[in-house]
Amino acid sequence: MAANPSLVDGRTVHFLLRANPDGIDLATRQNAAGVDLNRNMKYGWAPSSPGSFTYGGPSPYSEPESIALDNLIQTLKPSRILSVHAYADLIDYDTDGGLVLAQLMAKKNGMTVAPISYPTPGSLGHYCRFHSISLVTLELPSGIAPTTMWNWQKSALLTFIHATL
Template sequence: MEFIKLESGKTVNNLEIEAFKNKVDSSRFIYIMAGVHGDEIEGVHCLKEIFSWLKNEVEIDLPLVVIPIVNIDGVNAGTRVNANGVDLNRNLPTQSWEGDFEEAKYNPGVAPLSEPENQYLDKLFKEYPPAFILSIHSWKPIVNYNGDCKDVAQLLARHNKYPIADDIGYPTPGSLGTYGSVDLAAPVLTFECPTIDTGITVEEVWQENEAGFKEMITSGILKRFL
């Protein structure tokens, strides 16, 4: 499948944020992204494998936008937060956004969309409106769904046996899950991989999720969102 590179964004440290779109025309798009939190390398690796497969091995009639790494500064530093110390998954302009925080890793920034990474993400959403968003993270294995996409979560869980939930278990004001599903009317799957500190390798994380991701993309289950 052929992808075209979209206009890039910039991080706090002026590094390039790449995004790619395939040549399937649509008024709404399926988004796949990773690296919102820079220390979650497992998700970054999974999307690297997905994107390689999409580019080299398959032709899919789905309008796709792929953002391989959102928080490049965080990936380079090995930190959850960006170079301003902001959690990008608490910085989106939801009605529930809060400026108060107790732990530095949840710093939401001085205002919604204060961070260049999220400004770029929101710009993409306006130019290429999302119909469904898959954001790949790592924490403890769980498939968290916001909006009407429980069936997609169940499909993935059949392969990896991860639990599914419509609530991650703690408040996430300013998160993509809320912003996408409520403000943009685009269901969001926040896919949490296991982390390498549990003794698993990034390649093993990919191997236990490869079949599920590929079925999700090829089965036609995502077409109902368009």
């Protein structure tokens, strides 16, 4: 985007490339301590069993990555957040604004829009609902080359940036 600033048309866009660097390096959703960082936020947090796939940690914000994410969001005060995950092959949303954004994105990339159908205590979704931040989670399918993925998703991502709520 730095090479072509007209893509964002005067908007301020921030990218956090690795909210869970341990998970990326270890190819898992947990950090090195075995905590699912998307279950470690304060809002909606609930105790769970250590070792479980979605273990939220011994307490909310027990992990430095969760604290750092909270600090970043509190500093930037975004009106919307796009979280990119892998493997579910759908667009998930939290909040009414998130639904509108998800539907606009789906018109560009043809993906299914659907809410998560299971409890997600301590998730970014709970956090965003509490702070009235529109959240969209783009769950990408696996096995697609990065250039192909970018060509497929580019217009949906720009729609997320440019959409007016």
